[in-house]
Amino acid sequence: MLAGRVGNRRLVTAACAVAQELGLTVGMPVSKAQAMVPNLQVLPHDPQADAASLERLALWVLQRFSPIVTVDPPDGLVIDSTGADHLHGGEEAMLETLIGRLVMSGVTARAAVADTWGAAHALARHVADPMHVAAPGTTEALIAPLPLQALRLPPATLASLRTLGFVCIGDLLHQPRAPLTRRFGPDLCRRLDQALGHASEPIEPLRPSELVEVRRSFAEPIAAAETIARYIGKLVVQLCAALEERGLGARRLDLLCWRVDAHVQTVRVGLACPQRDPQRLTRLLCEKIETISPGYGIEILSLTAVMVEPLDARQMASSLLEAPAPDLSGLVDVLANRVGARGVYRMAPVASDVPERSVTRVAPLSDPVGAGWPDHWPRPTRLLARPEPIETLALLPDHPPVSITWRGIRRKVARADGPERVFGEWWKRDAEMIAVRDYFRIEDEAGERYWVFRAGDGENSETGSHRWFLHGVFG
Amino acid sequence: MPARPFNPALAALREQIAAMEGESAAAREVLPFGVPDLDRRLPGGGLALGCLHEVAGGGNGAVDGAAASCFAAGIAARLPGQVLWCVTQADLFAPGLEQAGLGPDRVIYVEAGDDVSVLACMEEGLRHGGLGAVVADVARLSMTASRRLHLAAKGSGTTGIALRRWRRQQEAYDFGQPTAAMTRWRISVLPSAPLPVPGLGRARWLIELIRARAGESLDIELEACDGTGHLGHPAVLADRPAQAVGA
Numbered sequence: 069m070l071a072g073r074v075g076n077r078r079l080v081t082a083a084c085a086v087a088q089e090l091g092l093t094v095g096m097p098v099s100k101a102q103a104m105v106p107n108l109q110v111l112p113h114d115p116q117a118d119a120a121s122l123e124r125l126a127l128w129v130l131q132r133f134s135p136i137v138t139v140d141p142p143d144g145l146v147i148d149s150t151g152a153d154h155l156h157g158g159e160e161a162m163l164e165t166l167i168g169r170l171v172m173s174g175v176t177a178r179a180a181v182a183d184t185w186g187a188a189h190a191l192a193r194h195v196a197d198p199m200h201v202a203a204p205g206t207t208e209a210l211i212a213p214l215p216l217q218a219l220r221l222p223p224a225t226l227a228s229l230r231t232l233g234f235v236c237i238g239d240l241l242h243q244p245r246a247p248l249t250r251r252f253g254p255d256l257c258r259r260l261d262q263a264l265g266h267a268s269e270p271i272e273p274l275r276p277s278e279l280v281e282v283r284r285s286f287a288e289p290i291a292a293a294e295t296i297a298r299y300i301g302k303l304v305v306q307l308c309a310a311l312e313e314r315g316l317g318a319r320r321l322d323l324l325c326w327r328v329d330a331h332v333q334t335v336r337v338g339l340a341c342p343q344r345d346p347q348r349l350t351r352l353l354c355e356k357i358e359t360i361s362p363g364y365g366i367e368i369l370s371l372t373a374v375m376v377e378p379l380d381a382r383q384m385a386s387s388l389l390e391a392p393a394p395d396l397s398g399l400v401d402v403l404a405n406r407v408g409a410r411g412v413y414r415m416a417p418v419a420s421d422v423p424e425r426s427v428t429r430v431a432p433l434s435d436p437v438g439a440g441w442p443d444h445w446p447r448p449t450r451l452l453a454r455p456e457p458i459e460t461l462a463l464l465p466d467h468p469p470v471s472i473t474w475r476g477i478r479r480k481v482a483r484a485d486g487p488e489r490v491f492g493e494w495w496k497r498d499a500e501m502i503a504v505r506d507y508f509r510i511e512d513e514a515g516e517r518y519w520v521f522r523a524g525d526g527e528n529s530e531t532g533s534h535r536w537f538l539h540g541v542f543g
Numbered sequence: 544m545p546a547r548p549f550n551p552a553l554a555a556l557r558e559q560i561a562a563m564e565g566e567s568a569a570a571r572e573v574l575p576f577g578v579p580d581l582d583r584r585l586p587g588g589g590l591a592l593g594c595l596h597e598v599a600g601g602g603n604g605a606v607d608g609a610a611a612s613c614f615a616a617g618i619a620a621r622l623p624g625q626v627l628w629c630v631t632q633a634d635l636f637a638p639g640l641e642q643a644g645l646g647p648d649r650v651i652y653v654e655a656g657d658d659v660s661v662l663a664c665m666e667e668g669l670r671h672g673g674l675g676a677v678v679a680d681v682a683r684l685s686m687t688a689s690r691r692l693h694l695a696a697k698g699s700g701t702t703g704i705a706l707r708r709w710r711r712q713q714e715a716y717d718f719g720q721p722t723a724a725m726t727r728w729r730i731s732v733l734p735s736a737p738l739p740v741p742g743l744g745r746a747r748w749l750i751e752l753i754r755a756r757a758g759e760s761l762d763i764e765l766e767a768c769d770g771t772g773h774l775g776h777p778a779v780l781a782d783r784p785a786q787a788v789g790a
């Protein structure tokens with residue numbers, strides 16, 4: 069539990085879940101809390117430390133999720149995920165990843181996606197459990213039943229609104245604006261408009277001083293692709309000089325284009341290893357120009373190295389030694405920025421007998437794993453994403469099928485080999501405790517070879533459904 | 544089908560054409576298959592390196608591309624350096640490729656959304672020059688696209704293999720369209736030789752060299768890639784007396 073001083077009273081400012089279960093609430097006097105719970109651990113409230121750690125969290129989100137992030141004190145973050153969510157598989161998947169990562173590091177968080185900052189703020193604090201994604205255009209209906217605190221108003225305004233009988237936001241929406249403004253000042257209607265999207269509320273992106281940033285403003289807005297490319301080139305040279313001064317290399321770059329209509333277009337490129345080679349960085353950024361929509365023109369371009377790593381000069385292998393391995397990092401960067409970082413990978417073995425679990429994707433430039441897979445059983449070249457059910461004619465318990473019907477085509481099995489028994493991994497799931505798959509290699513009369521399996525051992529029905537599946541095609 | 548006798552006039556003409564194309568035939572490196580019947584028919588005695596080649600599967604192989612990818616993996620395995628494999632659907636099984644000689648450390652996969660970006664990624668890989676080979680699963684390959692890829696391969700000396708693979712078997716007629724590829728192969732599966740015990744022998748392929756620039760086409764029945772990426776003679780032929788092998 070944290071205690072802070074408000075005026076001349078000591079009040080509870082935050083309480084952990086256990087404390088809340090014991091009946092302690094935020095805003096309660098500390099002496100009362102101590103009377104209710106003996107041995108209560110009371111720590112002083114430190115607003116500066118809170119703000120600093122919130123900023124650290126924002127920086128983490130900036131590096132991993134979206135180029136435009138800022139803190140929403142005292143306890144929130146605002147993320148403009150436009151153009152960033154698809155990299156994480158959509159809005160819902162992005163929130164799930166975000167909350168998952170936060171929970172793993174011990175932070176309880178709630179998140180919401182909405183059309184406006186105001187609406188997202190309200191939904192995250194009053195609806196999300198722990199996440200909520202609002203469909204575009206439904207803002208008004210969603211925030212109408214929420215209490216007035218959701219509007220980010222000062223406490224005095226809230227208290228007097230309550231005195232007047234307003235309970236939820238919906239009560240305010242259809243009131244005449246003029247009397248409200250006369251009584252409460254312009255703030256109330258501004259907050260309402262911001263939540264509904266009638267008034268704009270730009271997010272000033274967080275740019276901590278340790279980030280390397282270069283920017284350029286234009287007296288005359290620019291829009292042509294060639295002009296943008298030229299200025300990207302100039303910015304990259306400046307950025308690389310700044311990075312070199314500090315002995316750093318960029319791992320992730322954000323290009324922010326501020327349009328004259330106050331929209332911000334973002335381009336983000338990632339690098340497989342730290343770089344400060346202007347040519348390479350310029351090329352990566354210029355390939356993304358087509359994703360920028362300049363609208364009426366761009367007035368500010370700013371380029372930030374969001375993630376940096378130390379990069380020291382390295383000694384080149386001399387020609388007396390064997391030829392150095394070709395540097396593939398440039399190629400990997402170009403490909404990763406074209407198809408997405410998840411689309412470029414290498415396969416590495418996993419110690420598992422279940423075929424789909426025996427491979428895992430690793431970064432394309434990670435160290436060689438050396439060992440491959442055990443090769444005492446032939447493996448197909450193509451493995452279906454999920455095993456497809458087939459109809460078979462087979463003798464139980466351990467004979468290969470005599471014929472199979474796959475995708476509507478019946479094939480007679482001429483030769484077969486097997487079974488290769490694969491046991492379920494009981495340490496992963498309870499359902500796999502006694503599960504069994506019997507794999508057979510079969511060849512039909514035309515010479516096509518398939519990898520089929522039967523779920524279950526053919527005798528005991530608890531080991532599987534005894535249905536047959538086709539899992540792969542041999543070359 | 545006997546090989547054509549060596550004709551000095553034809554060879555001189557070929558050299559002249561090669562000079563006009565801006566490549567000297569002598570400088571071009573080749574990768575022999577290690578199967579004399581096959582190598583003898585290929586110009587230069589093997590698969591030309593630094594070129595674009597096309598491989599497709601026959602029958603159902605046009606859709607699953609299993610035998611064709613095994614064949615391509617066998618070629619890539621015998622070339623030094625890393626291999627870039629561009630795909631649209633990630634159904635390659637790395638343990639299977641390893642059994643064709645291509646270990647997991649040597650392949651970088653690129654999963655691109657559509658055919659156009661697969662071709663763009665392939666060209667990028669071919670232009671880079673630091674790779675041993677670039678393989679791409681593509682369905683449509685126009686003359687223009689293949690010409691670009693071929694020029695990129697020639698410029699850097701990296702071998703490109705376009706693995707033709709279609710969504711439906713009916714679309715495989717596309718394989719007849721002209722492209723700029725150096726050679727065009729079709730790999731179809733054949734029933735394997737019966738074993739004296741129940742089980743499956745080594746897979747057997749019908750390898751058709753449909754088109755080879757400055758070479759002849761050919762059909763040959765061979766055994767699939769072994770663990771080092773080499774093709775083999777079928778057992779019945781391999782045991783012939785020595786003088787018969789040369790015939």
